[in-house]
Amino acid sequence: MKAPLPASFTSPLHLARNLACEFASNAAERDAQGGTPQAERDALRHSGLLGLSIPTRFGGLGASWRETFDVVREFAKVDSSIAHVFGFHHLMLATVRLFSRPDQWQPWFEQTARQNWFWGNALNPLDTRTVLKTFDGWREFSGRKSFCSGASDSEMLIASAVDESAGGKLIIAAIPSGRTGITLHDDWENMGQRQTDSGSVTFERVRVEESELLLDPGPLSTPFASLRPLIAQLHFTNLFLGISEGAFEEARHYTLKESRPWFTSKAQDISEDPYILRHYGEFWASLEAVRVLVERACVLLDAAWNKGPELGSEERAQLALAITSAKVNASRTGLDLTSRLFEVTGARATHAALRLDRFWRNLRTQTLHDPLDYKLHELGDWALNGARPTPTFYS
Template sequence: MSLTRLTPLTIARDLAEFFASDAAERDRLGGTPKVQRDALRASGLLAMSVPEQYGGAGASWRDTFEAARIIARVDSSLAHVFGFHHLMLATVRLFSRPQQWEPWFEQTASHNWFWGNALNSLDARMMARQHEGWYEFSGQKSFCSGASDSEMLLASALDEQDANSLLMAVIPSGRSGITLHDDWDNIGQRQTDSGSVTFERVRVEHGEMLLEPGPLSSPFACLRPLIAQLHFANLFLGIAEGAFAEARHYTLHESRPWLTSPARFSGEDPYVLHHYGEFWVGLESVRLLIERACTLLDAAWNKGVSLSAEERAQLALAVGSARVAATRHGLDICTRLFEVTGARATHASLRFDRHWRNLRTQSLHDPLDYRIRELGEWALNGMPPTPSFYS
């Protein structure tokens, strides 16, 4: 076997081929894709973004997002939890001390840990009570993507003594008092296990708390929401590329020209060609915006704590532009694909509707209108986005 075949992106393509074999059926069933998550563990891709000195592949964000995008073309649920896994790793790197995140990185690489999310800063039902040398987390979190079948959870809670203070911790998923609920049954992203988690007097050691430098404490620490948003942009582009590929195959091999069409085959119909031309322009524009944003993110990440507020702001604008374009063009393609495939393409067995359902569901993570408003503030008034957990 050649070294080329062992590259992370080649591994991602092999996994995507495996995932594609039953992705539509698993979308119908929902639930935890245990076999596929274990395949991700065995592939080594969970350590893709971990630096080489800690046992990982040391991949750039560009390549890590490309791997997620490859998977998203066939299975956006698995791409979502894969991307969130690397977002969780980035979070502990940005919000904690090296004495904390370095061992977590090493153990992730050596044990193929899958990281899940119980953060959701908008859900204020979890409280943290401080004791002598440890904390107690109690409450509930919703939209906990990837929490099921994970080894580690990134969780947040409000400080009981200061409700305006958000505390974060890294906690083993199997710790006593943590209950992962199988209550995710939404129209899209049906295998992301984005349901709820209950914490009942869960003990959290002081060394598991992300207190120094803490959330959003510097321009570098403020990269976390931009990594999340750029993951979504890549996820949406991957979904749109997958929808485009399925529609193209169906148009060329199954569709028939309308009775008044001058074309002998659907691939010659002028209106069909018009739609595909518009699809292509949309995909190409999103690809270029994402490429620019990835270049800026990798440069910002490599600067570390020397990253300036201005550099962070320019990255936020690039990421925001990519996110808006990926959402709009992705929803457009996933909706209009039926206009180039025809009535028979709505047969339930094909599940072409899953592309729209998946993108529509995940695109509601945060309102696109407010993302566009931020860009408008910059375009008109020269005001860069204010760092938060969503911008």
């Protein structure tokens, strides 16, 4: 049963901030440890926030995308791995909403809200090693998937395979994570996002029911169904902004509490050093610009989402451009800030116990999800030639 919300609950963001304070207490240690953040995932289950984006009529909290991403950002400030899998959970819910019939996605929404299900990802359209085979109406997935974020400790998986009998057509399904034949491998050992449970998954003759296939309307079939990759891209953008905001706050705290002026500085206190002030001024101006771009993109996404199947291709294209612009700036600002924060904290801030490098490592790892150069190519083609971006699973 769904756990009751605490008496002190005033809003999802208020609840997220309380949880973020708990997550922050051991985030650096868990970053070193890697593996599954079981206690933190369970805390999310008990909080009711796994139903955040689910409409109230299905038992959820009925949050908009803007409100959902506000929570992602709040978590990302202290623990970007938790923010990643939390945002992916809501992306998977959006996937079934956009790609399947109401008689499919509505029961999944209700059960997720009632039973606090966690949804994981095993959808990778570029990884074609998993195939769909059909035997007298009996369907099976067989093969291997890489980078399956949030798959471990999940109740449901969004998985993809190619139908070789249909010329390599991409097939997507929603299946229980514990189904026979599914093996979740604990082989994620990367420099960043170390607790996203992003290891590989093996499918060995995994049964897939007709009711689990997301065929109607299917992936990228309409402007509305094509919102899925844009939600993913805006999730990453909010993740990047949250990491940057968290790095800024950690650096600011360290600078004010621990740093000292350089011996040739005329400043009596670090807070008066002109070079330190210049760095923080640049950090702040860049963050403010990204915040404005992200806010605009979130507003446009909510407007597009609320139009449903009536969404047009031109509106979808303008949303894609807004999200891409925000992501480019969030990526560049974040990588710059998380690298340069040591210039305002000093040599002692490189102590391993502080793990201030985790902000850069996490951001650098996740910004490689899809190349920024191709995002800039899309923007350039629009800016110079007026060419609208073509919907794909990455744009």
